[in-house]
Amino acid sequence: MGYVTAVPHPRSEAPGPARAGRLSLAVALLSGALGAAVALLATRQQWSEGTATVAGGAFPLTAKGSDVTGVPAALAIVGLAALVAVFAVRRAGRFAVAALLALSGAGIIAAALLGASDSSALDEQAAQASGDTSASVDTLSHTAWPYVAVVGGVLILLAGLLALRYGRLWPAMSGRYERGGTPQPRRKAPAVDPDRPEDLWKALDRGEDPTGA
Secondary structure, three states: OOOOOOOOOOOOOOHHHHHHHHHHHHHHHHOOOHHHHHHHHHHOOEEEOOOOOOOOEEEEEEEEEEHOHHHHHHHHHHHHHHHHHHOOOOOHHHHHHHHHHHHHHHHHHHHHHHHOOHHHHHHHHHHHHHOOOOOEEEEEEEEOOOHHHHHHHHHHHHHHHHHHHHHHHHOOOOOOOOOOOOOOOOOOOOOOOOOOHHHHHHHHHOOOOOOOO
């Protein structure tokens, strides 16, 4: 009695690498763009507040994220540019850009965590308000916005790690090249009929020699 070996249909086999590439691409694009937007938004919000003693009274002081540190906003723009550049390069270039994307996210995290307890921006405002260069801020407090910037950095870092791991499976910009990687052939100029004056004029407009000399 013979046995029949069941052969799986090609369509029934899950295309693992291709599916992983598409999924990781979608997650990286979403997390990278969202992370940059969150980080930029957070740097425009109030990070800290306090008071300074001026003429015997309390003078309120506030500092935005951009007053505390400009690193998160700058790295958010760098990360967004790196996310786009990932698709314009291949192989080693893609790995380098993906690493830059991941480092941008890590830099945002570090800068935001340091800024969450920084008082230098308010100390400078207190010195200006009181006219005393040694003055410092009183009753210092911080908001949750620095940690929102940390979340943005984590999202950008995630996009960079996905690009490092799965970037080789992602498509790249083809430019003037075809999918096979070969340049597209140039179109040949139409043949010029010497008996047709309009063909002669068109050839001259194209910068060609209609006489074929």
